[in-house]
Amino acid sequence: MxxxxxxxxxxxxxxxxxxxxxxxxxxxxxxxxxxxxxxxxxxxxxxxxxxxxxxxxxxxxxxxxxxxxxxxxxxxxxxxxxxxxxxxxxxxxxxxxxxxxxxxxxxxxxxxxxxxxxxxxxxxxxxxxxxxxxxxxxxxxxxxxxxxxxxxxxxxxxxxxxxxxxxxxxxxxxxxxxxxxxxxxxxxxxxxxxxxxxxxxxxxxxxxxxxxxxxxxDWERFAPAFTARRPSPLLGELSDARKALTQDREEVDTGPGDAAIQLRERLSSATEPEQNRIVLELVRGEAARVLGHESSDAVKPRRGFVELGFDSLMAVEVRNRLASHTGLRLPTTLLFDFTSSAELAQHLRSELAQEMSAAAPVASAITELERMLSGLSTTDVDREDITERLQGLLTAWGGPQARITSSETLSPTTVEVDPALDAATSDEMFDLIQREFGKS
Known part of the structure; x- marks a missing residue:
């Protein structure tokens, strides 16, 4: 020996x-x-x-x-x-x-x-x-x-x-x-x-x-960090590693939560320079927390993440935090694709601005729909037909709060509708819309 x-x-x-x-x-x-x-x-x-x-x-x-x-x-x-x-x-x-x-x-x-x-x-x-x-x-x-x-x-x-x-x-x-x-x-x-x-x-x-x-x-920890810089054909052949990577992608692709909605509200009322400052402070703050610093001052905007001491696991941790705060789908390679806080913040602000801009026409259309529905009387339209179409849109859209009944028996777009909503009459549906949106 x-x-x-x-x-x-x-x-x-x-x-x-x-x-x-x-x-x-x-x-x-x-x-x-x-x-x-x-x-x-x-x-x-x-x-x-x-x-x-x-x-x-x-x-x-x-x-x-x-x-x-x-x-x-x-x-x-x-x-x-x-x-x-x-x-x-x-x-x-x-x-x-x-x-x-x-x-x-x-x-x-x-x-x-x-x-x-x-x-x-x-x-x-x-x-x-x-x-x-x-x-x-x-x-x-x-x-x-x-x-x-x-x-x-x-x-x-x-x-x-x-x-x-x-x-x-x-x-x-x-x-x-x-x-x-x-x-x-x-x-x-x-x-x-x-x-x-x-x-x-x-x-x-x-x-x-x-x-x-x-x-x-522990593949849930190892696989995302190991592939933070580049994909790995080796891990791609291992079922446990593939499962961990798929789960990691799903966890950062959950859509805007409360923190992301609040960030969008702040950005929507801010000027472009203020938006840059808000997102930069977000990036520096999360980077500092992962590094163990008490203040974001330790993370200089132009200093490279690798130079600051980030390894692959830390990079994934920051990615996860930023995904939660922004509601964006972010790759594990994020801190290696955009190598400083300033560069990363610029990228995130651009992505958020693009998403908010794309959502603006939809929000405007919903507002207009609310206005139109509130002005209709029972005799103006077939309320049952409109109710069914609204329910169909809700079912197809789903959303963060939608609950999938069974991943094995339902299609990916099928959601469980509240029984009370499902059984509502046309008049009850319109009354609900008016109450929820403050219309009279």
Whole structure:
């Protein structure tokens, strides 16, 4: 077990001993093991060897395997969990840092593959990462290194050898994600309980998997944030992710609520410069809240959102808030399409002005209809015919307060009409209209 001094190595060592392994070799650069782990494994009946070895040195790996096997039975299973973490943006990464991240993961895996050659093993397990599957900010070298492990597993299989590369999500109780689990959880990645992870490892080996991804994902959080900059064909193939993205679009496409109606009322009575100021303050205020600032003064109008510290999840949170306040359907890419508060506010004001302008003729027509209906007497028209047509319009239009009776039995435009309204006579319908609109 390379990376034997790490938390993941300890969990795997306990499992293999529990499965009947009589001898475990824990390998690390420093040649140490967690306090109490050796005595715990020995208490379970295993012989434990703790050795220091740089797995990026092929001669050292070959010498280690020769020494281990000379002192006991041949090695039957290899677990490669050694690695170096990374949190450096690609632009700021040096060649030395990139090489250092790759050395333990890639060189170590290649050396183990070469030293054991075409020997038949019970297991050859590589601990990869989800960063190799869908990327991870600040972990370009780490993602590349783990992708190499996945490719190595495929290459060994092509040679007729056993190999399993597991792209792990974050583990709880240790691992390289230690100290970042809260932030990962905020982004929708739940830390795997060791028992859960080991159970999955056991199943993967029992089913002879080659490559697989194991992660506990809250798709409602993860998918919108992950696609905030661009669509993802990868997530598009996952039903849970598609469902989360569809639900996200529906939640921000609910039409104007009370806050949006109030905003429109403020804008309708304001001059264009005042409208610009109102919308700009709205954007700056919501951006400041998501960033955790007490005042919108911290969000300068011309300063870029990325420069202010926004990540994809924060961008989605601001989008959701602005969608609620404006009643507009806004994409998850909003803060990346319009990269500063001033630019975004200008876009939102333009969209609101266009929508309000489009709605003005309808509102005017409704006002005129109210005037005409209030001036009609019972003998002027067929009230029953007009009532039926009004009810038909109401049913077709629906609206924010309309209640769908059943999404399975009714068409998308079918709404449930108040029983009292449905049973109203023509005279009662006209009386209702006159009362509601203040006509006499």
């Amino acid at each position: 390379t990376g034997g001094s790490g938390a993941l190595g300890g969990h795997v060592a306990r499992w293999v001993v529990g499965e009947g392994a009589g001898r475990v070799v824990l390998v690390s650069r420093g040649g140490s093991a967690p306090a109490g782990l050796v005595s715990e494994l020995e208490g379970l009946g295993a012989e434990v060897v703790v050795v220091a070895c740089d797995v990026s040195d092929r001669d050292a790996v070959a010498a280690l395997v020769e020494e281990v096997e000379a002192a006991g039975d041949p090695v039957r299973a290899v677990f490669h969990a050694a690695g170096v973490g990374q949190m450096t943006g690609l632009v700021g990464m040096t060649a030395e840092e990139f090489t250092g991240v790759l050395r333990a993961k890639v060189a170590g895996a290649e050396n183990l593959d070469a030293v054991f050659g075409d020997r038949s093993l019970d297991a050859f397990v590589l601990f990869s990462s989800i960063s190799a599957v869908w990327g991870s900010g600040g972990q370009a070298a780490y993602a590349a290194a783990n992708a190499h492990l996945d490719a190595l597993a495929e290459r060994r299989r092509a040679r007729g050898l056993t190999a399993t590369s597991i792209a792990w999500g974050p583990w709880a109780e240790g691992g390289m994600a230690q100290g970042t689990t809260e932030d990962l959880h905020r982004h929708g990645l739940v830390a795997l309980a060791p028992v859960q992870a080991i159970t999955t490892l056991h199943r993967a080996l029992a089913e002879d998997e080659t490559t697989l991804t194991v992660a506990d994902v």
